[in-house]
Amino acid sequence: MATTSSTLSSLTSLSSFSCLPVPPSSDAKKAAGAPRSRESAQEFAGSRRRRAYTAHASARDTSVTAAEAEFAALFGLSSGEIYGRDLCDLLLARSPADLRRRFTALTEGRASSFTERVTGRDGIGRTFHAHLTVTAVADPHGPAGLVVLLHRTGHPDPADPNGRHTLSELDARVLEGVAGGASTVQLASSLYMSRQGVEYRVGRLLRRFDAPNRPALVARAHGLGMFAEGQWPPRVLPDFVE
Known part of the structure; x- marks a missing residue:
């Protein structure tokens, strides 16, 4: 995937973060060139804004070592506040134990990457859904770190419509x-x-x-x-x- 490869190449040095939107194909440009209604225009604009948000994690304990401001903001945090957070505590998967095992396989060099559907919560407790892609960046001595791409797949779920707080x-x-x-x-x-x-x-x-x-x-x-x-x-x- 273009987004993943470009991001990985820019982060191999573990010193910079850039995650560019995947450019639409020429066919997609033609198809999207003239939205037929205000609603379709809004959907088109929303799709153009979607992208993957990037962070970097330690290969030892899956804690966040750096993150784009937008990545941290998904969880209601700043880039400084998300530093040191365990990704497995930030993200919820259908099987938390399996998610940890997949991270362990990366840190031990038994796998190079994985993709998982996850959910998270923003600063006011609303749930969002995302695809998580994690890739190990290797050096001659083993994994040097983990590149984390989080791609939102929808808008946050609204707070309880009756004003009642519900918790995970x-x-x-x-x-x-x-x-x-x-x-x-x-x-x-x-x-x-x-x-x-x-x-x-x-x-x-x-x-x-x-x-x-x-x-x-x-x-x-x-x-x-x-x-x-x-x-x-x-x-x-x-x-x-x-």
Whole structure:
């Protein structure tokens, strides 16, 4: 694919990031040259804006070492804030364990690339869908790093139309741990996540609930009726879990 090859060539030195849109073919240009309606014109413009967003990850632990601002913005983060985040904590796949195995195959040199359908969440908790392509950049001593291309396949899902907050299964477990007084280290151990992954998810919950700190987050979740009454440790009600 033109986008992937051009991006890989520019990132082989691990020092720059560029990801250009795939130029339309001549036939596509002719077909798209004169949209027949305002709706088709908007769809055409939207398709022209779609592209893959680029990041670079460590070959040791799949943590982000650099990213385009647009890549980070997909998750409601800046380029600085996404640094060090574990890609497996940022992205959700149908089988999280399988996604980690595919990353491990790259880092161990048993595969050169893979593509996977994934979902993620933006800064206000909306879900987006994407195709993830990860390629190992090799040097004489083995994988030197991972080039990550994330291609959005649709618009973010709208927030709950009734104004009710719903959480992913993992975010619900994180919120329950915070409500129960668990530390970042304890949450990381119990949920089999990295500490950075826990901090990322807690931070995202804080932003989503407009809470300045963990106690305020728990108070607001209680105020929304998200926890089962009289239960300890706290449990998020199933109605609030996607």
